[in-house]
Amino acid sequence: MLDYAAFPQQRQALIRQILQENGRVICSDLALQLAVSEHTIRRDLHELSKEGICKKVYGGAVLQLQDEASFTHRKEHNHAEKGLLAKRCAQLVKNGTCIFIDTGTTNLAMASAFPEDLPITVVTNAPDIAAVLLKHPLIEVIMLGGQIQKNIGGCVGSTALDQIRNIIFDQAFIGGCAMSPESGLTGFDFADCEFKKAAIRQSNQTIVAMTANKIPGIARFTVARCSEIDVLVIEETLSRETRSAFEAEEITLLTV
Structure with a gap:
């Protein structure tokens, strides 16, 4: 068996592999597994964080995800998974409510999943979502305006911000790039993240749907702590350990 205490490069390579596989690591567990001190593990995580591999959090680290490129590119991936998440989200919407639907490919799929007899008001900053909903016979659509940011697929500037601050939502379906129990969304x-924060502040219930490849992970800018999110819709394939960590943050988990 390799003496990881004597070979820091091999030790860090193994930690990098564990991060890629599990999305998060805990210092005490790694110290026990690799037969080194927690201080040594913290030094390793510091080095890996400087490489952009992870973000240090209390007691360990979370995998730092890379930007997924353009909105158009994201629409071409994980169709089946997003479709299941979208249908589950659509089931949470009640007749007569006013909801906000954020930009995002899963939220776009949700717009197509609403039943024909659902009478609601939908506010969105995403023109493709608005276009889908305009075909729905009973949905009133309010489109937030301003310049459209193509990489996001929606409006997030001052005009849209001013408009959203004047509307109260029963539910807000918020998109995101990464999420972990330690760092939130x-x-x-x-x-875009500042706009999402404004939408969350205006909503009575915040719902996030995410594919498993984004959990657990962390991106550069904070959207919301776990305590600010009411419902997380996830794939059943997410590890039991990660699900338990989210449940400890008192988020309602719905699996598909």
Whole structure:
């Protein structure tokens, strides 16, 4: 068996592999597994964080995800998984309510999943979501305006911010780039994340749906702590350990 205490490069390579596989690591567990001190593990995580591999959190680290490129590119991936998440989210919407639907490919799929007899008001900053909903016979659509950021697929500037601050939502379906029990919901675009925060403040219930490849992980900018999110809709394949960590943050988990 390799003496990991004597070979820091091999030790850090193994930690990197564990991060890629599990999305998060705990210092005490790694110290026991590799027969080194927790201080040594913290030094390793510091080095890996400087490489952009992870973000240090209390007691360990979370995998730092890379930007997923353009909105158009994201629409081409994980169709089946997003479809299941979207249908589950659509089931949470009640007749006569006013909801906000954020940009995002899963939220776009949700717009197509609403039943024909659902009478609601939908506010969105995403033109493709608005276009889908305009075909729905009973849904009133309110489109937030301003410049459309193509990489996001929606409006997140001052005009949209001013408009959303004047509406109270029963539910807000918020998109995100990464999420972990330790860091909450995070994203790659600063303006987009600030807009999401405003939407959450205006909503009585915040719902996030995410594919398993984004959990657990962390992006650059904070959107919301776990305590600010009411419902997390996830794939059943997510590890029991990660699900338990979210449940400890008192988030309602719905699996598909």
